[in-house]
Amino acid sequence: MPKWITQVGCPYCGSSCDDIECLVSDDGKKILETRNACVIGNEIFHHVSSPDRPKRPRMRQPDGSMKEVTYDEAVDYTAKALIKAKKPLIYGFGSTNCEGMSAVARVAERAGAVLDNCASICHGPSFLAIFDNGYPSCTLGEVKNRADVVLFWGCNPMHAHPRHTSRYSIFPRGFFTTKGQMQRTIISIDPRETDTAKLADYHFMLNQGHDYELFDAFRTVLRGHDIPAEVAGCKREMILEAAEKMKNARFVMIFFGMGCTHTDGRNHNVDIAISLTRDLNTHTKASIMAMRGHYNIAGPGQVWSWQFGFPYCIDLSKGTRAHMNPGETSSVDLAMRDEVDCFVNVGTDAGAHWPIAAIKHVKKHPVITVDPNICMASEIADLHVPVRVVGVEEPGVVYRMDNVPIQFKKVIDGPEGVPSDEEFFDKVYTRMCELTQTEPIWVHVKEHAKASSSLEH
Amino acid sequence: MAEKIILNMITQRAVEEGQAMEKGKTTPEYFAACSVCEMNPEDMKRLGIWRNTNVRVTSEAGSVIVKAIEPTQYCPPGLAHIRQGVWANQVVPPRTQSTGVPQYSGFPVTIEPAINEKIKSALELVQGAVGIWKGGN
Ligand code: SF4
Numbered sequence: 001m002p003k004w005i006t007q008v009g010c011p012y013c014g015s016s017c018d019d020i021e022c023l024v025s026d027d028g029k030k031i032l033e034t035r036n037a038c039v040i041g042n043e044i045f046h047h048v049s050s051p052d053r054p055k056r057p058r059m060r061q062p063d064g065s066m067k068e069v070t071y072d073e074a075v076d077y078t079a080k081a082l083i084k085a086k087k088p089l090i091y092g093f094g095s096t097n098c099e100g101m102s103a104v105a106r107v108a109e110r111a112g113a114v115l116d117n118c119a120s121i122c123h124g125p126s127f128l129a130i131f132d133n134g135y136p137s138c139t140l141g142e143v144k145n146r147a148d149v150v151l152f153w154g155c156n157p158m159h160a161h162p163r164h165t166s167r168y169s170i171f172p173r174g175f176f177t178t179k180g181q182m183q184r185t186i187i188s189i190d191p192r193e194t195d196t197a198k199l200a201d202y203h204f205m206l207n208q209g210h211d212y213e214l215f216d217a218f219r220t221v222l223r224g225h226d227i228p229a230e231v232a233g234c235k236r237e238m239i240l241e242a243a244e245k246m247k248n249a250r251f252v253m254i255f256f257g258m259g260c261t262h263t264d265g266r267n268h269n270v271d272i273a274i275s276l277t278r279d280l281n282t283h284t285k286a287s288i289m290a291m292r293g294h295y296n297i298a299g300p301g302q303v304w305s306w307q308f309g310f311p312y313c314i315d316l317s318k319g320t321r322a323h324m325n326p327g328e329t330s331s332v333d334l335a336m337r338d339e340v341d342c343f344v345n346v347g348t349d350a351g352a353h354w355p356i357a358a359i360k361h362v363k364k365h366p367v368i369t370v371d372p373n374i375c376m377a378s379e380i381a382d383l384h385v386p387v388r389v390v391g392v393e394e395p396g397v398v399y400r401m402d403n404v405p406i407q408f409k410k411v412i413d414g415p416e417g418v419p420s421d422e423e424f425f426d427k428v429y430t431r432m433c434e435l436t437q438t439e440p441i442w443v444h445v446k447e448h449a450k451a452s453s454s455l456e457h
Numbered sequence: 458m459a460e461k462i463i464l465n466m467i468t469q470r471a472v473e474e475g476q477a478m479e480k481g482k483t484t485p486e487y488f489a490a491c492s493v494c495e496m497n498p499e500d501m502k503r504l505g506i507w508r509n510t511n512v513r514v515t516s517e518a519g520s521v522i523v524k525a526i527e528p529t530q531y532c533p534p535g536l537a538h539i540r541q542g543v544w545a546n547q548v549v550p551p552r553t554q555s556t557g558v559p560q561y562s563g564f565p566v567t568i569e570p571a572i573n574e575k576i577k578s579a580l581e582l583v584q585g586a587v588g589i590w591k592g593g594n
Contacts, residue, residue: 012479038472043476047479047480047481052481120557121559122558124556124558158472159475160475191533192530193530193531208563262468263563264560265554266556313557327553327555327557328555330553331557332558332559349482352543352583353541353542353546354546354559355550356519356546356547356582357519363587373481375481379583380583380587
């Protein structure tokens with residue numbers, strides 16, 4: 001009998017939904033049906049058992065074709081490429097678990113690499129603003145239970161985080177928000193009338209790229225000063241009215257996205273949003289949150305901050321100390337200046353999502369892609385290593401957009417012989433140690449930890 | 458009727474794009490979801506192009522052929538939108554304002570009709586750019 005597995009985590013967007021249910025076939029190998037997931041999540045669960053998924057590493061041959069190789073050969077190739085490179089770049093991690101991120105960090109330290117994650121092309125500017133200005137934030141449960149004015153600034157959850165509004169931000173009836181949507185005022189700030197804007201009570205259809213002025217106008221009004229008749233294409237009256245709503249709210253929540261971080265001003269759009277949140281706290285309670293993209297893109301920020309003290313753009317090439325300066329040590333900046341000589345793409349697709357000019361640069365050197373699926377990064381790589389899909393075939397810890405850790409489950413068995421990210425990179429680490437005749441310290445520590453925890457039980 | 462117009466380009470998400478991406482970057486679904494440029498009907502009129510015909514989009518960083526469609530979410534005149542992905546990133550300028558983040562949204566592009574030009578596949582665009590495309594033209 002096929003079996004329903006409940007409380008499954010969805011490995012796609014930063015909502016990291018953990019209420020998915022999957023109907024698993026008798027042999028435990030296939031997902032037949034899902035409940036609760038949105039269309040994107042549903043697609044992931046069905047796609048894992050697609051017959052075209054690659055199940056063995058493939059290496060590019062001199063004639064340009066790809067040929068299957070063994071995992072041992074893939075480990076050996078990766079270890080050698082990393083040792084040989086003067087400054088390898090290891091990038092990605094939106095879509096793997098924290099255990100995998102930690103394993104890759106050990107390899108990066110060993111290789112003297114630059115270690116970076118998708119934040120550097122996504123919410124990296126938000127980190128920069130947080131360094132400058134702090135992060136008055138909360139968890140999503142607080143939004144659900146308390147927020148009565150919700151702003152969506154430069155984000156479109158109806159498309160990018162499809163269940164965000166129903167789980168956390170607009171529709172749910174919370175402890176102090178028993179009337180759900182009826183009790184909340186929704187404000188959308190976006191140059192397009194997005195499907196999120198259509199749900200809003202106020203839509204500021206501002207001139208694209210002028211967010212900073214509009215934030216400034218809100219701050220000016222909240223401090224009791226006058227503003228021009230029109231700011232960033234939005235009418236003074238509407239700004240005054242919305243500011244009044246925020247002032248009189250019991251709890252204001254500001255969600256922001258790529259509309260702030262991908263446009264002119266980058267981090268400054270975010271730091272003024274944080275300043276606005278602080279200002280609002282002199283009138284009422286207010287909180288702000290970055291709409292993090294992937295289900296575990298908050299993970300590398302957590303794991304590497306703990307390991308190295310920095311969340312992304314971590315230059316480990318000095319060997320004894322880590323250095324971080326995004327204009328200098330971010331993936332795209334390094335690529336554009338030709339400063340890296342080996343590129344490892346893990347759990348992401350730089351081939352599709354970087355500006356093509358940056359891809360042309362990294363392709364001058366060895367490119368290794370570690371990802372469960374065929375993607376653009378796998379199709380330009382010299383070596384493609386398939387791994388198990390986290391949240392479906394591999395359990396692990398993931399961090400939701402509000403940095404709440406969630407334990408994701410394994411739902412079905414992965415393809416025979418295909419390792420997890422963690423297993424693959426632990427092997428690469430061990431092989432690097434063999435090749436350089438050094439002690440595999442990290443692996444010993446891990447084994448020791450495992451042994452002592454089994455003694456305790 | 459203008460021969461070319463300059464619009465302000467943004468590249469963003471769409472649920473169709475998310476779903477197609479999870480199906481696979483080499484699938485017809487991904488091609489259909491991402492090789493489109495949404496623009497206001499007024500701008501289409503200014504350019505004399507028909508809905509669902511191909512246009513050439515050119516920025517300081519490059520050029521790409523995509524299909525012009527009416528916006529699925531209202532897009533004001535002067536603004537154009539290509540869903541994030543392979544086609545958008547042919548024209549996204551890599552300049553980062555020293556933050557690491559390319560100019561994914563808010564860069565000028567020229568748009569001109571290219572009815573008889575073919576839209577290239579994702580693989581052809583990316584493999585072609587790095588010189589390993591084997592599929593011919
Ligand atoms: S909203 Fe996000 S996490 Fe939830 S099911 Fe959809 S894609 Fe998955």
